[in-house]
Amino acid sequence: MGVAWDTGLVSRLRPGSGEYEFLVATALTDDRPLIPLPSIAEVVSGLSLRVRTTRPSAEVVWLVRLLSRPYVGVLPATLPAAVAAGRVRAAQPFPPALRRPRRSKAERRVAWATDIQIGAQAWAVGVPVATESAADFEHIAEILGDLYPKAKPLDVLPSPV
Amino acid sequence: MCYGDAVARQAPERKRAPRRAGTRTTLRVPGDLAEKADGLARVLGTTANDALIRMAERGALLYAQEVQMAQAAEHQLAAILDAHGEIPPNADYLPSEAWREAALVLRTGRFGPI
Numbered sequence: 422m423g424v425a426w427d428t429g430l431v432s433r434l435r436p437g438s439g440e441y442e443f444l445v446a447t448a449l450t451d452d453r454p455l456i457p458l459p460s461i462a463e464v465v466s467g468l469s470l471r472v473r474t475t476r477p478s479a480e481v482v483w484l485v486r487l488l489s490r491p492y493v494g495v496l497p498a499t500l501p502a503a504v505a506a507g508r509v510r511a512a513q514p515f516p517p518a519l520r521r522p523r524r525s526k527a528e529r530r531v532a533w534a535t536d537i538q539i540g541a542q543a544w545a546v547g548v549p550v551a552t553e554s555a556a557d558f559e560h561i562a563e564i565l566g567d568l569y570p571k572a573k574p575l576d577v578l579p580s581p582v
Numbered sequence: 583m584c585y586g587d588a589v590a591r592q593a594p595e596r597k598r599a600p601r602r603a604g605t606r607t608t609l610r611v612p613g614d615l616a617e618k619a620d621g622l623a624r625v626l627g628t629t630a631n632d633a634l635i636r637m638a639e640r641g642a643l644l645y646a647q648e649v650q651m652a653q654a655a656e657h658q659l660a661a662i663l664d665a666h667g668e669i670p671p672n673a674d675y676l677p678s679e680a681w682r683e684a685a686l687v688l689r690t691g692r693f694g695p696i
Contacts, residue, residue: 432685436675464685470693471676471684479673480681482666489659525691532689 423453425496425543427552428460428535430580432467434484439582441487448492452581455496455548456488457539463531502538502545509537509564517560537561540575549576599632 426440433440440454447453468480477485487493516533524532536554540561543550552558555577562575611619611634623633676684687693 428686428689432682435678435681438678463688467685467687468681470687477666479670479675480684482669483673483675485662485666486669489663524689528689528691535689 422451422546422548423455423494423496424578424581425457425539425548425550426454426460427457427539427550427554427558428463428532429553430454430551430582431456431460431464433582434464434487435480436483443582444487444493448494453494454551455494455543457496457542458498459535459538459542461488461495463535496539496542496548497546498538498542499545502542505544505565505569506538506541508568509541509561510534512564512568513560516557533557540565544572544575547573549578551578551580553580555579599629599635602635 430440434444435441444454465481465484468478468484471478488495516529536557540550540558544562544565550558558575558577562577565572566574615634615637616630619630619634619637622637623630626633626636675681683690683692
């Protein structure tokens with residue numbers, strides 16, 4: 422089926438990186454990364470903000486070319502995912518204080534909103550999410566489990582790279 | 583009393599199906615679909631064949647919308663790739679850490695120069 426990658430892993434996709442090599446090597450296997458749409462939006466936005474020209478930066482061009490290849494899996498955004506994301510956000514509107522914050526409140530809110538969508542989208546199609554921030558996604562999985570006890574729980578895995 | 587009986591009791595009398603222009607054909611209808619067509623025919627007071635055609639018309643509309651959206655998505659992606667142009671042969675990409683920092687700028691808030 423595949424494994425959803427969080428934004429942290431997607432941000433490491435660049436020519437020659439371990440994440441890129443892993444994506445190409447596993448493209449046709451059950452370990453294939455499924456790239457979430459909110460992560461794509463966030464990374465493209467970040468890479469575009471850093472190079473303020475009317476044309477997209479070489480990094481954006483490279484990334485979009487990669488993601489448009491037919492062998493690259495994209496995590497689908499579904500109706501159950503949208504509903505679940507909405508309920509999780511309502512249950513926990515602001516980022517939980519799981520560890521000592523390294524970022525400002527506003528920045529943590531951006532990350533929290535994106536992570537909820539990624540977690541809900543992975544949960545909705547029954548695939549695990551691979552992340553470097555296990556605590557955040559484990560918290561999302563816990564909320565999903567409380568909200569929908571009969572559904573298949575969201576599994577959280579460490580980065581495969 | 584089951585649901586079907588209730589529906590049958592409330593349903594108007596069956597009428598002849600409207601005449602349609604088109605090709606006559608014979609087809610094998612799967613059992614579950616035939617049951618749905620029968621149920622719909624009872625509710626609408628028409629024939630099972632007419633109900634089957636109405637279901638096909640509604641389904642065709644949904645398929646047409648799906649195909650239209652898939653085609654539009656393909657077209658939009660082509661437009662994005664076209665606007666982006668080719669990757670320059672000697673593209674000078676950001677180094678690894680700067681790339682990652684830029685990619686995560688919305689959550690780190692480090693909007694400074696590269």
